[in-house]
Amino acid sequence: MRVKMNNDGQNDQTRPPYSASGHAFRFRSIRKAELAVACTLAANLISGTALAQTSSTLNHKRDAPSGIAKRNVQKKMIQFGSDTAEKRTVRPDARPAKAITPQPNPFAKFENLRIKGLEVNLPGPADTLVQDKGGIRSALAELGIGYIAWTQNTYVNNLLPNAAKSTIANQLYSGQNPTFYTLNYMMVTYDLSRYGIPDGQIIVGTEQQAWTWQPGGPDRWGINTIAYYQTFFDRKLELKVGYLMNSYELAGTVVGGNPGANVFGPSSNVLYQGGMNFAPAPTPTLNLTYHFDDRLYNKVSFQRSTSPDGVFAHISANPTGLDWSTANAGILLLDESGYRNSAAPGLPETWLRAGVGFNNSHYTNLAYPTQPRADENSLYYVAADRQLWQSHVPDAASRGIYGGFSAMGAPPDLNKVTQYYELRLYAKGLFDSRPSDQISLVATDTVWSKFAVDAAAAKGNLVHRDAKAISGTYTAHLGPGIYASLGLTYIDHPTSITYTPQIGHALNFSASTSIFF
Numbered sequence: 001m002r003v004k005m006n007n008d009g010q011n012d013q014t015r016p017p018y019s020a021s022g023h024a025f026r027f028r029s030i031r032k033a034e035l036a037v038a039c040t041l042a043a044n045l046i047s048g049t050a051l052a053q054t055s056s057t058l059n060h061k062r063d064a065p066s067g068i069a070k071r072n073v074q075k076k077m078i079q080f081g082s083d084t085a086e087k088r089t090v091r092p093d094a095r096p097a098k099a100i101t102p103q104p105n106p107f108a109k110f111e112n113l114r115i116k117g118l119e120v121n122l123p124g125p126a127d128t129l130v131q132d133k134g135g136i137r138s139a140l141a142e143l144g145i146g147y148i149a150w151t152q153n154t155y156v157n158n159l160l161p162n163a164a165k166s167t168i169a170n171q172l173y174s175g176q177n178p179t180f181y182t183l184n185y186m187m188v189t190y191d192l193s194r195y196g197i198p199d200g201q202i203i204v205g206t207e208q209q210a211w212t213w214q215p216g217g218p219d220r221w222g223i224n225t226i227a228y229y230q231t232f233f234d235r236k237l238e239l240k241v242g243y244l245m246n247s248y249e250l251a252g253t254v255v256g257g258n259p260g261a262n263v264f265g266p267s268s269n270v271l272y273q274g275g276m277n278f279a280p281a282p283t284p285t286l287n288l289t290y291h292f293d294d295r296l297y298n299k300v301s302f303q304r305s306t307s308p309d310g311v312f313a314h315i316s317a318n319p320t321g322l323d324w325s326t327a328n329a330g331i332l333l334l335d336e337s338g339y340r341n342s343a344a345p346g347l348p349e350t351w352l353r354a355g356v357g358f359n360n361s362h363y364t365n366l367a368y369p370t371q372p373r374a375d376e377n378s379l380y381y382v383a384a385d386r387q388l389w390q391s392h393v394p395d396a397a398s399r400g401i402y403g404g405f406s407a408m409g410a411p412p413d414l415n416k417v418t419q420y421y422e423l424r425l426y427a428k429g430l431f432d433s434r435p436s437d438q439i440s441l442v443a444t445d446t447v448w449s450k451f452a453v454d455a456a457a458a459k460g461n462l463v464h465r466d467a468k469a470i471s472g473t474y475t476a477h478l479g480p481g482i483y484a485s486l487g488l489t490y491i492d493h494p495t496s497i498t499y500t501p502q503i504g505h506a507l508n509f510s511a512s513t514s515i516f517f
Contacts, residue, residue, distance in 0.1 A: 110137065113146025113189050116201050116229045117240040117287065120248050121257045122148060128516045129481035144191035150260070150481075152183045154512040158494075164502030171213050173494040175508040181211040185279070187225060199231040203242075207279050215312055217280075222320035224279045237290050243321060244285040246301055247271070247278035250336050251381055252353060256402070256426050260483040260514040261438040261475040268420040269446070270408040274379035275305030275332040275359045281314050282321045295341045301334040308361040308377070328373065330361035343397040348387035356380045366451040367413040374414055381408040391429065399429035412449040416496065419447035436477040443470045448497050461498040468492045473510075481516035 107126040114124060125137060128148070132138055140146065156175040163176060171177050185207050192200025207224035211217035227242035240249075247253065251271060277283040285303035292298075307314035307326045317326045338353035357380070362373035385404035392399045404424045412418040426440035447466045457463045471489035478484055487510035493499055494506040 106132070110141055110146060112193065113141060113144075113191055115148070115187060115189060115203055116199060117227075117238060117289075118248050119250065119252055119257075120254050120259055123258070123260055123481060123516045127480055129479075130517050131480060144194055146189040146191070147187065149184075149186040149517040150514060151185075152259075152512060152514045153180075154182075154510065155180050156508050156510050158506045159509050160505060160507045162502060163506065164500065168213060171215075172496075172503060173506065174213060174216050175494070175506060175510075176503065177213070179211070179213045179216065181213075181216060182209065183279075184208045185224065192230070197230050199229070199235065201229045203227040203229065209280055218312060218315055220280055220315050220319040222280075222318075223322060224282050226282075235291065237288065240285075240287040240289075242285065243282040244277060244287065244303070245279045245282050246276050246285060246287070246303060246334070249287060250276070250299065250301060250334060251355060252351060252383060252385070253406075255404075255424055255440050255442060256428065256438050258438070260516060261477070261485070268381075268406065268408045268422070269417045270379055270381070270410050270415070270420050271357075272306070272311055273415050273417060274357050274377065274410055275303075275308070275329070275361060276334070276357070277303055277306055280321075281306050281311060281318070284324060296339050297337070299334075299336045299338075301332075301336075303332050303334070305329045305332040305359050305361045308359075308363040308373075328362040330359060330375065332357055332359045332361070343387055343390065343400075345393045345397050346390075347397070348390060348400075349385070349398060349402070350387070351383075351385045353384075354380075354382045363414040365413055366416070366449055366455070369455070377411065377414045379408065379410045379415075381406065383407075385424075392435075396429060396435065399435065401425070401427045401430070413451055416449050416452050417446055418449045419445075421445045421447075434476065438473075438475045440473045440475075441471070442473075444468070453497055456497050462500060463497055464493040464499060467494065483514040485512045485514075486510070487512075 107124065110125045115122060125131060125146075125148075130137070137147075155178065157178040158175045165177055166172070168177055171179075185205065187203060187205035190202040192202060203225050204227075205223065205225035206221070208221040209217055210219045223243055224245055225243060227240055227244055229238070229240045231238050248259075253268065253271070272278065277285065283304040283306060285301060287299065287301045289297055289299040304325055306329065307317065308328050314326055314329075317323075334355060334357045336353055336355035338351065340351045340353075341347065341349065343349035357378060359377040359379075360375045361377065362375050363377050365371050365374045383404065383406040385402055387398075388401045388403050390397055390400040402425070404426075406420070406422040406424075408420040410418055422442060422444045424440060424442045426438060426442075428438050429435040430439060431437065445466055445468050448464070450465070453463050453465050469489055469491040471487055473485055473487035475483055475485040487508075489506075489508045489510065491506045491508065493504060494508075495503055
């Protein structure tokens with residue numbers, strides 16, 4: 001009869017039955033085998049110890065039998081993990097695990113072709129709809145050419161039942177009637193570093209927009225950027241010159257920093273009425289940024305101001321953006337100092353910035369509208385954003401919850417918007433199933449010039465001195481280069497200064513898509 005040792009972990013209920021005599025025979029055989037093994041191990045231990053002592057005395061360079069035995073055992077074992085608790089023993093004839101070689105990032109070669117000098121984070125080639133399909137992007141990259149294109153399409157409508165709908169010609173704010181607008185961009189870069197120019201780059205871009213409510217726009221097609229960029233002194237100093245859009249280079253007004261995830265969030269009119277240029281209204285500009293270290297910086301901008309009569313007047317007078325200047329426009333000097341660090345494991349993202357601006361354009365004096373235009377306008381802003389909680393520290397440090405605020409101001413005698421305040425709470429990748437979605441909750445208060453309010457009240461109009469709003473937005477990253485946003489904004493007094501009882505409030509529903517190519 002052959003005795004079979006059971007080493008497969010079966011319990012007594014899964015073993016086949018056997019007789020009592022068989023059990024006794026098996027027990028005696030096991031005891032004999034155990035006794036023989038014990039005697040053999042004892043003899044080896046004694047002889048091994050004696051030989052080890054002799055070898056140590058005669059020759060320290062020789063291996064003790066215990067060491068030889070140890071290596072013989074090690075040859076029969078493969079251990080994994082640096083910690084004893086993590087080690088596993090496998091059969092000596094098992095196939096060794098294949099080494100995992102990190103795969104190179106196929107999009108790394110495009111990094112140097114992305115637009116430089118921006119404060120916002122435009123999606124890279126990996127986060128575009130076309131990526132490198134057909135090898136077109138790679139073929140252009142070999143020539144030193146990069147590109148990004150995107151389209152944003154937005155619908156806004158007031159959901160309140162008594163919204164005082166009107167004809168489009170008499171519409172007073174976005175959403176009073178169902179409002180739709182589309183913004184379309186195409187930007188191309190050329191790498192000059194191949195010619196020895198440090199980080200050198202040429203950027204050329206165009207922007208087209210169309211609105212059902214013209215005061216929100218108006219419609220136009222023209223340039224948004226024609227620029228030259230390079231660095232000096234080991235990237236201590238950045239220079240960017242040409243027709244620029246400073247709304248993407250200063251102040252940081254885009255909640256979360258990604259235009260694709262924030263297409264209709266709140267932003268202040270203080271900067272634009274103060275003359276700052278932006279995508280539909282680029283102007284000749286020289287930007288200089290000095291980095292004291294990898295976090296602390298100072299940025300100075302000399303730019304041709306946009307029209308002191310407002311955005312609509314500027315775009316209407318210069319729809320292509322190629323004109324050197326518009327009527328009554330002068331020079332705007334902006335200076336921003338800031339501290340910024342990106343998120344890293346254990347290091348929350350932080351961005352603090354403050355700026356001032358001085359504009360010598362000829363503005364209408366709201367306190368004395370019949371007097372000659374004034375030329376001493378100014379503005380200021382203070383803003384901060386801080387990552388409050390990192391949800392995935394090791395692998396995605398930027399995911400988590402953020403908070404921030406902004407405060408801006410301008411003289412009430414030259415600007416209709418004299419103060420602006422914003423509080424924001426937003427989250428990036430809050431859900432594991434949606435790691436690149438964004439949620440934002442933003443509250444704002446826009447304060448009107450007391451001179452403009454008093455002048456409107458003197459004419460018998462109903463007036464309000466500020467406009468408060470709170471908005472919530474969810475942006476889903478549906479796929480590479482595809483974003484969809486849904487938002488709801490309650491506005492107390494959505495019109496500018498004057499109103500009627502029927503248009504005192506608005507609850508605007510917003511839906512938007514952003515697609516990057």
